[in-house]
Amino acid sequence: MEASTSERPAAAEGGVAPMVRFDRVTKRYGALTVLDDLQLDIAAGEKVAIIGPSGSGKTTVLRMLMTLERIDGGVIWVDGEPMTHMPGPGAAGSGSLVPASQRHLRQVRGKVGMVFQHFNLFPHMSALKNCMEAPVTVLGLSRKEARERGAELLSMVGLGDKLDHFPGQLSGGQQQRVAIARALAMRPKVMLFDEVTSALDPELVGEVLTVIRKLGAEHDLTMIMVTHQMGFAKEFADRVCFFYQGRIAETGAPAELFGNPENERTRQFLSAVLEAG
Amino acid sequence: MGVRQTTILVILSFVAGLVVASFAGFREFIPGLLEGAWVTVRITVQGCLLAVVMAVIAGIAKMYGPWPLRWLAVCYIEVFRGTSALVQLFWLFFVLPHFGVFLEPMTVAVVGLGLNVGAYGAEVVRGAIQAVPRGQWEASTALNLTRMQALRRIILPQALVAMIPPWGNLFIELLKSTAIVSLITIGDLAFRAQQMNQTTLKTVQIFSIVLVMYLAISMVITLLMRLLERRAAAGLSRGRVS
Known part of the structure; x- marks a missing residue:
């Protein structure tokens, strides 16, 4: 991971700085680019659902944010602090960042929590x-x-x-x-849910989703979930991101993305999922 | 083999020992051989303790240590696995004095065998740690535990269960290796047998008793390890249907 420059996320027009920012983040496995120049801001308290075909990089997004994967380019910011990087020596205010030390990682990582597909x-x-x-x-x-x-x-x-x-x-x-x-x-301030119902028998999915719904209603947590439960994503999320081949192919409010997808890939994916489900 | 079968075998081997001992021609050798067996048991127990300590240190140092420690662990493991236990004992006993280091024969026996078996054990420790699912490490990271905290609190307790059966093998190996300490003047079971054989020439009786005694000790080890395994597994997955 190289030294990078990345601007501290500023307050947007609405007056709130994003809780999570992926700033031109790239992740490769050998020659394979899993995530390509990802640019994504998530506001505090926002509930974002990530959908997409397998291999589209959606789980990698969460794993990078949990520091389970190193990134190959760009900077991830959490709650106004760079997570994958820290300010370089003597460069305070200049925006120059060096890869984070273990200590820095631990400090920022504490703001993020994760729930795994296989519980662990x-x-x-x-x-x-x-x-x-x-x-x-x-x-x-x-x-x-x-x-x-x-x-x-x-x-x-x-x-x-x-x-x-x-x-x-x-x-x-x-x-x-x-x-x-x-x-x-x-x-944590940010909760990540990685296909948390995929390993469950169908009759047990409901009880887990009920808990997540309750969390969303009673706490002001920022929640990011990778899911195959399109019904749940539609009802629960403030925003849905459709990933395709390491990029966000389409993003929008659930009603729009599910009701009237603009991208051809999104349409194909949704019709395939609906057919199966 | 379950705990019950092992228990039965232990009892049977003791009964067999008693039967053998009750024949007139055998009785006279029992006290002397029991003394030797006690020495064997002491070396075995102390050697096993040292082996476990060395194995855990070397296994973890090899996987997670900074490079000098890792290098040291690799050297230790390779040297003690790659050379004969007998030569190692001779080296500690006959070579070290040339450098001014004099060790008691019992110390040499425990250190020599403990280090030797510990080198094999280090690989057992490493294998068991690697066999813990990666998800356990990931969950530990997600909860912000440091690597050492994760290792100590999450990974090692689980790895321990997987280590028990191979350790049972190593302990029995160690017990059997104790026979070579008779070559550095220790009066263990094998030494006593040899000595009595030379003076009485009752080879059949003496070595039959010795065989049964080694078997009895190794069955006790097997039984203890079974009990340990059962306890550890119960602690790990209470109520799991498998």
């Missing part, structure tokens, strides 16, 4: 312990505080009676709800 719960810990581990180890909460926070979040996702259950004793839907509570326990 810690199998050797109870639901409550899953939610307590990082608050105690990373945030330095006392065990008592962490227990209270964890129990509260688990009740919020409807698992107040399963605190001492281990992941192996829970259904997929319950495990995913624990994973949501675990991510929330770190009090």
Whole structure:
């Protein structure tokens, strides 16, 4: 990753600086360019759904924002701070940025939480312990505080009676709800949902979506989700981005994008998905 | 082999030992051989402890250490895996004194065998850590744990379960290797047997008892590892249907 220049995201006309900015971000795997010069701003509290065919780079967007993937070009900003980079030595105010140190990454990464397709719960810990581990180890909460926070979040996702259950004793839907509570326990400003219902049996999808809906209604979290649930994206998201071959092919309000897609690729994708579903 | 079968085998091998011991021609050798067996057990237990400590340090250093540590770990693993345990013991016992380092025979036995088995164990540790699904690392990163925190709190507890069966093998290997310490003047089980054989020439009786004794000790190791494995697996996936 090279040193870069990138402007601090300024307040837009509406008066709010974006919570997340992808500034000309590029990601390659060898010769394959997965994301090409991605430019995307996401406002604080905005709910963005990312859709697109497999291999279009949509999951990579989330993984880069969670620092699970290094980027090959551009800068990612979170909450007004560069995440992948930090100001270069002696260059304060000049806009010159160098790749982030581990310490800087950890500091900015704390603002982002992620829920994975395959839950990735810690199998050797109870639901409550899953939610307590990082608050105690990373945030330095006392065990008592962490227990209270964890129990509260688990009740919020409807698992107040399963605190001492281990992941192996829970259904997929319950495990995913624990994973949501675990991510929330770190009090992130941005929540990422990576195909969180794709590994679930159909009858368990509803309970997870209900929790996400509730989160959206009760908290002012910025939420970015990669999803195949077109119905949910349409109803829940403020904005939908359609990815195709590493680029945003079309973006807009759900009603427009689903109702009257402008891009030929979007039309093809949506009709294929509707046919299948 | 389940815990029950192992338990039955342990009991059977002890019964067989008692039966053998009860024959008149065998009885006289039992006390001397038991003394030797006690030495063997002590070397085995201490050697195993050292092996586990060395394996965890070397395995983790090889994977995550800064380059000098990584290099050191690789050297240790390759040298101790790539040379004969007997030569290693001789080296510690007969060569080190030339450089002014004198070690007790028991110390040489424990250190030599512990380091030797620890080198194999390091690869067991590494394999088990690598076998933990990548998603566990990713979840740890997403929760902002440092690499060492993730390793200690999330990855190692899971890797431990996968390590137990191969460790059982290594412990038994170590037990069997203890027979070579008789060559550096330690009065272990094999040494006692050899000694008695030379004075009485009752080869059949003596080596039959010795065989049964080694078997009994190794069955105890197998049983303990089974119990450990069962406990660890229960802690890892309580209630999982598999």
